[in-house]
Amino acid sequence: MNLNSKNDVSSSVRVWDLGVRTFHWGLVTAVFVAAMTGFFGSPDSLSIHLIAGISICLLVLFRIIWGFSGSTYARFRTFLFSSNSVRQRLQDILARRHIRYLGHNPLGAWMIFALLLTLTLIVSTGAVVLGGVFKQGPLAFMMSFTTGRLVQEIHQILAFGLVGLIVLHLLGVAYETIIGKEKLISAMISGDKPALPDVAPPLPAKARPVVAFIVFAIFGLGGTFGVASFAARPGLGVPTASVDPLYAKECGACHFAYHPSMGTSAFWGGILGHLDQHFGEDASLPDGSRAQLAAYLKENSSEHWDTRVAHVLATANPNEPLRFTATRFWTRMHREIPDKVFASKAVGFKGACNACHSDAKTGLFAPQNIEIPEEARL
Amino acid sequence: MKNRLFVAIAFVALMPIIAYAAAAQKPIIDGYLAAAKAENSAFSGFSAERGKAFFLAKHDTSADTPSCTTCHTADPTKAGQTRAGKDVAPMAVSKTPDRFTDAEKVEKWFTRNCQSVLGRACTAQEKGDFITFMASL
Numbered sequence: 001m002n003l004n005s006k007n008d009v010s011s012s013v014r015v016w017d018l019g020v021r022t023f024h025w026g027l028v029t030a031v032f033v034a035a036m037t038g039f040f041g042s043p044d045s046l047s048i049h050l051i052a053g054i055s056i057c058l059l060v061l062f063r064i065i066w067g068f069s070g071s072t073y074a075r076f077r078t079f080l081f082s083s084n085s086v087r088q089r090l091q092d093i094l095a096r097r098h099i100r101y102l103g104h105n106p107l108g109a110w111m112i113f114a115l116l117l118t119l120t121l122i123v124s125t126g127a128v129v130l131g132g133v134f135k136q137g138p139l140a141f142m143m144s145f146t147t148g149r150l151v152q153e154i155h156q157i158l159a160f161g162l163v164g165l166i167v168l169h170l171l172g173v174a175y176e177t178i179i180g181k182e183k184l185i186s187a188m189i190s191g192d193k194p195a196l197p198d199v200a201p202p203l204p205a206k207a208r209p210v211v212a213f214i215v216f217a218i219f220g221l222g223g224t225f226g227v228a229s230f231a232a233r234p235g236l237g238v239p240t241a242s243v244d245p246l247y248a249k250e251c252g253a254c255h256f257a258y259h260p261s262m263g264t265s266a267f268w269g270g271i272l273g274h275l276d277q278h279f280g281e282d283a284s285l286p287d288g289s290r291a292q293l294a295a296y297l298k299e300n301s302s303e304h305w306d307t308r309v310a311h312v313l314a315t316a317n318p319n320e321p322l323r324f325t326a327t328r329f330w331t332r333m334h335r336e337i338p339d340k341v342f343a344s345k346a347v348g349f350k351g352a353c354n355a356c357h358s359d360a361k362t363g364l365f366a367p368q369n370i371e372i373p374e375e376a377r378l
Numbered sequence: 379m380k381n382r383l384f385v386a387i388a389f390v391a392l393m394p395i396i397a398y399a400a401a402a403q404k405p406i407i408d409g410y411l412a413a414a415k416a417e418n419s420a421f422s423g424f425s426a427e428r429g430k431a432f433f434l435a436k437h438d439t440s441a442d443t444p445s446c447t448t449c450h451t452a453d454p455t456k457a458g459q460t461r462a463g464k465d466v467a468p469m470a471v472s473k474t475p476d477r478f479t480d481a482e483k484v485e486k487w488f489t490r491n492c493q494s495v496l497g498r499a500c501t502a503q504e505k506g507d508f509i510t511f512m513a514s515l
Contacts, residue, residue, distance in 0.1 A: 255462030280442035281461070282493035286486070348463030355463065 012192040015102055017071040017207055023063050024188055030055040031119075031162070038159060042336055046367035050130070057123045058220065060116060065215050071207040073103035078202040081106035098180045102196050111169050118162050125155040133308055134366060135235035138227040142236060145306045237306020239363050244296045246289060254283065256354045259363030260300035261310040262324060268297035270322050279323075309365050325350040337372070344376035402479035403471070407509055409481070413502035421503060429511025432504055439497035446495060454515055470515035478509050 016024075034052035037045040067076040085106040092099055099105075104112060131139030132148015176182040187193045234240060239261055248257045260268070272294050275283045285293070302310035312329040320326035325334075334350075342350045353360035355376070359369040407424070414421045434452060436445045442461065443449070449466060450458040455473050458466035467474045478484055484505075492500040500508075 252464070254460045254464055256464070276493070279462075280440065280494075282490040284486075284490055284493075345459075348459060349461065352463035 011195055013102060013195045014071075014191050015073045015193045016188055016191045017074055018191070019062075019066045019070050019207065019209070019212070020074045021188060021191055023059055023066065027056065027059050027063075027119075030059060031166070035159070035163070043333055043367045044370045046134070053123055053126050056119055060119050060123070061219055061223075062212075062216055063116065065212050065219070069208040069212040069215070070205075072202060072205045074207070075205050078205075079104040079109035079112065081109050086110055093175070096179075100180070100182070100196055100199075102193055102199065102201065108172055111165065111172065115162075115165055115169070118158060118165060122155060122158045122162060125151050125158060129155050131235075135238050135307060135364065136231070136366065138230035140235035140238075141230065141233035144236060145308060145311050235307075237310075239300070239305055239307070243361060244293075247293055247296055250285060250289060250293065254281075255349070256352050256360065258324065258351075258353070259309070259361060260297050261302050261305040261307060261363040262313050263297075263302060264314045264316075265298050265301040265303060267314075267316065267322065268294070268301055272297070305363070307363055307365075309363055323351075341372060341376045344373075344378075346373040346376040402476075403509070403513060406478050406481050406484055407506060407513075410502045410506035410509070414506055417502055424503070424506040424510040426507070426511040426514040429507035429509070432507055433511060437496050440494060443491075443494045446491070448495075454512055469512045471513045472515055477512060484509075 030052045034049055034056060037049040037052065041049060066074050072078055089099075089106045093107075101108075103109075127137055127139055128143055128151040129148050130137040131141075132143035132145055133152060134140075134148075173184050176184050182193075239259065243257055243259065247260070251257045263271070271278075272290060275285055275290065302314045304310075313324055313327055315327060315329065317323070317326040317328065324330055341347055342352075347355040353365075356370055356372050357365050358371065359366055411424070414424075433446045433450075433454070438444045449460050450469055454469040457468055460466060467477075469477060471477050488500055488505055492498065492504075
């Protein structure tokens with residue numbers, strides 16, 4: 001039997017419509033990119049991870065709509081199976097009885113719902129992490145760093161769960177292909193499967209792409225406007241005022257004027273108490289300006305903010321409690337940066353945050369705002 | 379012809395600024411002059427030569443900052459860089475006309491940097507020689 005023969009119409013059936021196939025391969029691509037950047041990415045791959053996540057969100061939205069408006073085998077009603085039929089399917093597999101299905105078999109159908117549910121949860125937890133940890137996106141105005149960090153754990157567990165589901169899905173495809181002799185992969189490309197004359201097909205349904213498009217556009221545009229308006233709100237605990245001019249002038253004369261949110265009040269007390277021995281140099285200030293800076297730093301120290309940097313740089317290295325670049329967080333985040341970058345003329349120094357972090361002076365340090373200067377990379 | 383005219387106009391336009399800067403440095407130099415005379419009765423005036431030698435000398439009191447040139451480089455007409463990666467405008471008055479015009483700023487940096495490089499305060503004569511050298515470039 002030749003599946004690809006156009007003349008042999010009676011023997012092949014269009015099972016997966018264009019919507020299902022586009023969704024499937026689009027999802028494969030988006031999940032692959034999201035997984036690669038999520039599991040193996042460096043801090044600056046967040047933007048690609050976000051694009052992949054938003055794509056998954058839109059694909060899942062489309063698939064849910066298509067589940068009510070697609071052609072026969074795309075509709076959810078054609079693959080709603082009871083747990084009994086799933087058990088039956090498992091028993092058939094174990095007994096090496098191969099029963100063919102045109103659309104999803106009961107086990108495969110449950111996998112589809114499990115995947116859609118897991119993806120929805122991953123996208124939702126991702127939005128919480130983005131809001132709480134990075135102070136970006138629609139939830140930044142309400143999510144605390146602590147919540148974001150906790151949900152990040154859940155996001156990661158779900159991601160591992162998704163990998164598990166994908167492995168099972170691929171094992172299922174392998175089983176159907178090798179044991180069941182079904183050409184599942186080519187069916188997901190061409191859309192066609194050999195007909196099953198003995199099995200009564202489900203009540204056929206016509207695809208309604210225009211309806212689907214309108215519903216998708218309503219949800220998509222509404223969602224986009226909602227997300228945009230929430231994302232425009234200031235992030236919870238994010239500093240908005242620019243750095244004090246005296247601080248910027250005095251401290252910024254020799255080094256990048258570190259945002260006050262980068263140190264605890266104890267840290268700043270330690271710095272101001274030993275200005276005459278400031279990292280090997282005398283950086284004494286007249287008492288008046290020192291008192292003014294002490295008040296400013298105390299009011300704006302990390303305890304007053306909820307950004308990532310305010311939380312993670314506060315855990316100082318006991319051996320060098322006053323050096324940001326000695327903290328475990330700093331070391332971990334910069335482990336992939338070669339020493340020659342710091343030694344280059346364009347950077348010059350490990351503590352020159354603003355050489356690569358264009359938003360360093362705001363204290364936000366968004367992963368998307370990192371760019372190592374061209375001349376430092378040579 | 380046009381170029382020469384342009385240079386002449388630019389020069390005339392810059393005259394007041396240069397004159398102002400020179401005038402603004404005078405009170406600071408005069409202050410150190412009086413202090414140097416008080417420190418040493420045999421003092422006979424500042425010397426750009428002595429200032430140059432002082433600037434280039436390796437004092438080796440501190441491993442991090444053995445000399446003025448550690449940050450300012452050996453050529454004061456060029457920009458330097460702090461150990462923390464910030465650019466320092468050239469010390470030469472010809473390149474940075476507002477150098478040594480703010481007494482408070484001058485004292486702040488002499489206090490800090492003499493302590494860092496020499497491990498002691500500088501004498502009025504050293505400060506005056508230094509400024510005289512930077513103004514001569």
